[in-house]
Amino acid sequence: MNRKIILAACLWLMAIAASPSPRRGLEGSAHTVVNVGKTGYQIPVTATFELKNNSSRRLVIDRVKTDCGCTQAEFPRKAIAAGEKYTVSMTYDARMLGHFSKQAAVYYAGQTQPVYLTMEGVVLAELKDYSRTHPYAFGEMLADQDNVEFDDVNKGERHQTVINIVNNGEKAMTPNVLHLPPYLSADVQPDTLLPGRAGQVTLTLNSQEIHDFGLTQTTVYLASQLGQKVSDNIELPVSVVLLPSTIGFEGANKQYAPSLRLSADSLTLGMVNGRKRKSGIITLTNTGRLPLTISSLQMFTRGLKVTLDNRELQPQQSAKLKIAIDDRHLLLKARQRPRVLMITNDPDHAKVVIRVGIKNSL
Numbered sequence: 001m002n003r004k005i006i007l008a009a010c011l012w013l014m015a016i017a018a019s020p021s022p023r024r025g026l027e028g029s030a031h032t033v034v035n036v037g038k039t040g041y042q043i044p045v046t047a048t049f050e051l052k053n054n055s056s057r058r059l060v061i062d063r064v065k066t067d068c069g070c071t072q073a074e075f076p077r078k079a080i081a082a083g084e085k086y087t088v089s090m091t092y093d094a095r096m097l098g099h100f101s102k103q104a105a106v107y108y109a110g111q112t113q114p115v116y117l118t119m120e121g122v123v124l125a126e127l128k129d130y131s132r133t134h135p136y137a138f139g140e141m142l143a144d145q146d147n148v149e150f151d152d153v154n155k156g157e158r159h160q161t162v163i164n165i166v167n168n169g170e171k172a173m174t175p176n177v178l179h180l181p182p183y184l185s186a187d188v189q190p191d192t193l194l195p196g197r198a199g200q201v202t203l204t205l206n207s208q209e210i211h212d213f214g215l216t217q218t219t220v221y222l223a224s225q226l227g228q229k230v231s232d233n234i235e236l237p238v239s240v241v242l243l244p245s246t247i248g249f250e251g252a253n254k255q256y257a258p259s260l261r262l263s264a265d266s267l268t269l270g271m272v273n274g275r276k277r278k279s280g281i282i283t284l285t286n287t288g289r290l291p292l293t294i295s296s297l298q299m300f301t302r303g304l305k306v307t308l309d310n311r312e313l314q315p316q317q318s319a320k321l322k323i324a325i326d327d328r329h330l331l332l333k334a335r336q337r338p339r340v341l342m343i344t345n346d347p348d349h350a351k352v353v354i355r356v357g358i359k360n361s362l
């Protein structure tokens with residue numbers, strides 16, 4: 001089955017009319033290169049060169065000579081009028097693995113110097129479509145995750161997550177993770193990733209190195225080569241939610257514990273029922289017997305603004321949590337879902353996450 005990749009390369013052929021003889025045509029030579037990217041073993045690939053006769057007379061192609069029998073060329077058999085565009089195509093049979101560079105010489109009637117065309121690319125042992133299994137791009141590396149969350153972590157625990165990656169480029173990679181904080185380590189297997197090959201990045205969290213309860217966030221960079229310059233297109237956000245201890249409210253003491261009740265556990269902002277809704281309010285009520293303390297109030301993504309009018313609620317006391325859109329553009333750029341995190345001393349709700357849906361644009 002032919003796999004055609006139509007890539008255009010404009011080649012402007014300059015003519016010098018030294019005499020009225022029709023045998024005098026183009027002088028000098030031209031050379032253009034098209035990279036067709038990746039193809040699978042024994043899956044022919046085609047490069048199409050878009051050319052133009054920029055001379056003042058007709059051109060006739062005598063022949064096109066390729067540099068091996070593995071490449072076939074197609075070209076116009078009729079005369080090409082002055083100013084007319086035309087195409088020459090090269091098809092490589094892809095019967096050898098690895099990078100290839102195939103050349104064709106285009107000979108015009110009355111010309112001694114041919115025009116050279118080159119197609120380049122790489123043949124892989126197996127050509128797969130990773131767009132579904134690895135939908136996130138980090139440069140030429142594809143991954144199955146674009147952010148990492150270590151959720152419900154207790155102090156002293158070690159957690160791991162595995163990111164599956166694939167080399168979607170044409171050269172070998174040496175994947176690595178840059179800018180790791182002290183509480184994270186990374187292991188990449190294999191060390192070298194050939195084109196079309198898959199691997200894994202294992203991130204390990206040592207929670208003993210995190211000192212604050214609640215949400216801790218950082219950004220690491222999933223690089224394809226050692227020494228690669230960090231940029232937005234290879235950043236990988238990492239979040240950790242470290243839970244406080246609730247040992248004091250175990251057993252019989254639990255009946256005296258504070259108890260949080262929410263009027264809602266989610267909000268939808270944006271265009272709601274045809275109206276612009278930039279903010280919303282959730283009511284927090286302490287239905288327990290001891291004071292309820294909200295020790296941490298944080299956002300997973302930038303672009304939201306959160307205010308709470310009281311962080312320590314006496315029994316049966318309420319407070320209002322206001323969540324507003326502060327910067328829509330930051331929200332749209334965020335790789336993580338918009339959410340608000342609260343850490344409380346309620347043993348049943350030590351961690352509370354409020355989901356924020358952004359509907360349409362404001």
